[in-house]
Amino acid sequence: MDKHTQKHDTFIRAIMGNRQIALDYFQSCIPRNIQDLLDFSTFQQLPDTYISKELQKSISDIVYTCKRAGGDGEVKISLLVEHKSYVDKYVPIQIGSYIFSGLLKQISNKESPSLIIPILLYHGKDRWEYKTLADIFENVEPALRGFVPDYQYIFHNLGEISDEEIQELHNKFLAASLLAMKHIAFKEQLNALLPTILTLASGMGKNLQNSLVVYTLDGNPLTEKQIDDLFTLLGNQNKDAIMDILEVFKEKGKQETTCEAVKNLIKQAVLTDEQIASAMNVRIDYIAEIRESMTSES
Secondary structure, rough: HHHHHHHHHHHHHHHHHOHHHHHHHHHHHHHHHHHOEEEEEEEEOOOOHOHHHHOOOOOOOOOEEEOOOOOOOEEEEEEEEEOOOOOOHHHHHHHHHHHHHHHHHHHHOOOOOOOOOOOOOOOOOOOOOOOHHHHHHOOOOOHHHHEEEOOOEEEEEEOOOOOOHOOOOHHHHHHHHHHHHOOOOOOOHHHHHHHHHHHHHHHHHHHHHHHHHHHHOOOOOOOHHHHHHHHHHHHHHHHHHHHHHHHHHHHHHHHHHHHHHHHHHHHHHOOHHHHHHHOOOOOOOOOHHHHHHHHHHH
16 A cells, blocks of 8 residues: 555544544435435444454445434444545445455354445545446446346545535534545645635544644645744634644654654665664664564565
């Protein structure tokens, strides 16, 4: 998994790990006629032990469950989120593998199979239209169509939703997150929206705010003038909180810079680990950890 994909995965894991944010997200993207069939009072995240090994391989997948409305026994609906920041024509195959993997896991847990509703969250810059598995197979004769698995998924394409509509979401931190994801590939648009994004996110806990700022500014560092302009637009009441969060991001940047510097010194093979640790003002075991990671990558 490349750094770009891991960045999106880490952020989505952080926000979707919050039950209220996840609940508000599902209620914002699931069509009303389907929501009416679900009992969101029973909404809960499935533990990792519930998810099959195949699902665990893709860390971006988040699975929640709830019962059907009307108290129809113990039948559950599993809500699975997969995200893409790029167009992937074969995603119906990936989603299909998740569905059948999840059903097999239910059976291995000695449960009656329950429905799985997949949601594909797309936040890339290229145009992408909804496609089913059948669309991948062209010119299939009628007698052979029955061998193509038939299922649907919810396609949540942020590019087709206006910024104004996103900002109107009840959960303002969710709105801030979706805005950041929608514009993450367009730096000028993203920077213009930073005051809005940070203001919407201001009511959430510091850890999630940190995750949002790091996600938004990673690879998009602001100049001192941009930070000053941002503070002016935000107003005095938000400066302290935002500064604290930006300091976390700056510290992350310093750590990454230190790591790269240590790697370069190790590659030069001139100094001992003790000398590198002394020069960079870090622990000797930190040097050993980086050396070990470089060995495993090579």
